[in-house]
Amino acid sequence: MNGSAASKMAETEGRAPGLEGKKRRLADGGEEAAQQPEGKEAQAERSSFNLNSFSVEKILRESAREKLVFIHGKVGQDCGEAQDAVVILEKTPFCEETLPQLLNKDADLRLQMKNDIYSTHHLYPLPSFNEIKTTVVYPATEKHIKKYLKQEMYLITETADDYKTITSPYLQSQALSLQWVYNILDNKAEVERIIYENPDPQDGFVLIPDLKWNQKQVDDLYLIAICKRHGVKSVRDLTAEHLPMLQNILKEGQVAISKQYNIPGSQLRIYFHYQPSYYHLHIHFTALGYDAPGTTVERAHLLSSVIENLQTNPEYYQKRTLTFALKADDPLLQKFKEAGRV
16 A cells, blocks of 8 residues: 555544445445446456357356356367356346336336236336346356356364365465455555555455345345455464454454444354465455355355354464365365265
8 A cells, every 4th residue: 555545544543445326325225326437447457358259168156045156168279279157147136226127107017827816927127126146256167167057065073283284285375366465455457445444564454245145125235355465365263463443344344334334233243264265365245134145054164153262262263173165166165075074
């Protein structure tokens, strides 16, 4: 962060520039907020991926409950230089403020079945309400494709020794690039999306909406706190030394979300993933009423519990046996099998 940015951060008590304006737009919540221009940089990034040259290869995974589908495709196949891409399509949640426009005389409502007072219909709303949230990973590696592929899952019980001899060596050799994380931390990307920032290089963090959240309603609120400190990969690396950082994230993150979205800390689920999807320490903030992905007992660890465990035993996560699930073709699962641990 440059000097002027740091000064501005101090003046706004850690809040990102433009916070109040963004808060008002979210509170308004309507179609206008959804159609706000994203700036030249975002437009340039959007135009770099062209669906005209995208061809579907395979449906990796789909969820009828979550209204979500993961698609593997090729880009530029006609030019002879095809590259892999993963496209994630997700039906966006309903927004209370736009329902009057969704259910109006211009919508096409067609009867499917009627029985006494009950009937089912097909509703064809105006095109402006047919939004599908689309996430693109491009160019995608084989690791990205496998990450989203539906597979059988296996439960792993990882001892402290397993972590040292199996997991840690594997992660050091196989980790995905974290450049996108460093771009956020260095204010080189997604600056306008930052909700709150504590600039301290050791105990600070950036609070930013997760890509899973469309930011149009707070019922499915989902934010990520990314730690400023480098070299801390997951809960396994945490000791009492990191308590000030974790306490900052817990306290300041709740205050920032309360100011921005009017949600108290008692209505937030704040937790780590283990194993995480990427190995730079980050914490998830979700609305308590939202059934967010990755909140199952074998993966989620509440931040408040992690803090208490470290206060009780500074080396708790260096010694603790942790349980997590791995996909059938995950190379780490193969490492555990080779070691006779599965």
